[in-house]
Amino acid sequence: MSLLPTPAEHAARARSDLRVGLPVVLGAGAAGIVVLAAETLSASRLAALRALPGRPVVAITQRRAETLKARAYDGDLARILLPGDVDADWVRALADPARDLAAPLKGPLISARDGAAGLHRLALGLTKSAQLLPALVAVETDRPAALAAGLGATLLDPAPLAADLARHHPLLPVAAARLPMEAAEAGRLHIFRPENGGVEHYAIEIGRPDRGQPVLARLHSACFTGDVLGSLKCDCGPQLRSALAEMGRAGAGVLLYLNQEGRGIGLANKMRAYSLQDQGFDTVEANHRLGFEDDERDFRIGADLLRKMGFGAVRLMTNNPAKAAMMQAEGLIVAERVPLITGTNRHNAHYLSVKRDKSGHLL
Numbered sequence: 001m002s003l004l005p006t007p008a009e010h011a012a013r014a015r016s017d018l019r020v021g022l023p024v025v026l027g028a029g030a031a032g033i034v035v036l037a038a039e040t041l042s043a044s045r046l047a048a049l050r051a052l053p054g055r056p057v058v059a060i061t062q063r064r065a066e067t068l069k070a071r072a073y074d075g076d077l078a079r080i081l082l083p084g085d086v087d088a089d090w091v092r093a094l095a096d097p098a099r100d101l102a103a104p105l106k107g108p109l110i111s112a113r114d115g116a117a118g119l120h121r122l123a124l125g126l127t128k129s130a131q132l133l134p135a136l137v138a139v140e141t142d143r144p145a146a147l148a149a150g151l152g153a154t155l156l157d158p159a160p161l162a163a164d165l166a167r168h169h170p171l172l173p174v175a176a177a178r179l180p181m182e183a184a185e186a187g188r189l190h191i192f193r194p195e196n197g198g199v200e201h202y203a204i205e206i207g208r209p210d211r212g213q214p215v216l217a218r219l220h221s222a223c224f225t226g227d228v229l230g231s232l233k234c235d236c237g238p239q240l241r242s243a244l245a246e247m248g249r250a251g252a253g254v255l256l257y258l259n260q261e262g263r264g265i266g267l268a269n270k271m272r273a274y275s276l277q278d279q280g281f282d283t284v285e286a287n288h289r290l291g292f293e294d295d296e297r298d299f300r301i302g303a304d305l306l307r308k309m310g311f312g313a314v315r316l317m318t319n320n321p322a323k324a325a326m327m328q329a330e331g332l333i334v335a336e337r338v339p340l341i342t343g344t345n346r347h348n349a350h351y352l353s354v355k356r357d358k359s360g361h362l363l
Helices: 007-019 043-050 062-068 088-095 118-129 144-151 158-166 224-228 236-250 267-277 283-290 300-308 321-329 349-357
Strands: 024-028 031-037 057-061 077-081 135-141 154-156 171-178 187-194 201-207 215-221 252-258 313-317 333-338
Touching: 007 024, 007 031, 007 118, 007 154, 007 158, 024 118, 024 144, 024 158, 031 043, 031 118, 031 144, 043 088, 043 135, 057 062, 057 088, 057 118, 062 077, 062 283, 077 118, 088 135, 118 135, 118 158, 144 154, 154 158, 171 300, 201 236, 201 300, 215 236, 215 300, 224 236, 236 252, 252 300, 267 283, 283 349, 300 321, 313 321, 321 333
Parallel strands: 024 154, 215 252, 215 313, 313 333
Antiparallel strands: 024 031, 031 135, 057 077, 057 135, 171 187, 187 201, 201 252
């Protein structure tokens, strides 16, 4: 048995490196790029990147390029040529739309037309998976392995990385214990961890659900602001409490608490989105200005958890038809969609209308 890291373990290490501002090298053979995340870019590391052969570019998603009026010649991303007279703060401002009002003059932005963008696309996917702003600085290299060794940087082979970013990592049970709750004294909390060491997810079992019958189930994405702080900007907290209460009344059910905060972009980026909403943008528009898609969550996690717990059919508590369709696509039977309607207030009325009109929720 080898003690060498697997591709998934290399990717996990690279995420940590990007979050603390360290470089990562993507490439194999004579084609590669050295990458630094824009959000954690320091002046000294930008200077070191500039000292490498090649012209640095700032890679951003097409969503962010739209906001900046930059040409996205690569389709779903743009490679902005890094001007020679800008500093790390300029790069961070280019990446962060929360700073658009404070630093509105960023141009002219000249996009690269030539060369392949596949490695930049992979690097942006890695940055997203690290829950950083999807923007990075990169320089091409014809000796990725030697450069990674010289920098002491993690070297990622593109093909395994692409497979790692696309696949669902199976969840492994970690611990479980009885947990009496307000909703039901007969409760049990199960902790699961993905095999790549990623963030843990939870299954809250109410009563003793019959594995042979469709179980009353809810896939609930973590919402620190709504679930813990009682935020009035969304309906997450009321949905969580209503779902648990209904399961308690029914005597059985399972609530899956998936750590995919902010539709999968993380709490920090969610707060950036909130600051954009304060400027008048709706939920979807804010995500786009940040460089993300409408929804970055992976609901395959929920299907995997239900299967791990022995359930093959559900009565799914959701207002989102796409969530029910995903469960069906993953091989679970959705015997019934159970609406989960909660109250509206003056703070979340617009948010709920966007969920209905742009995201297709049945409200």
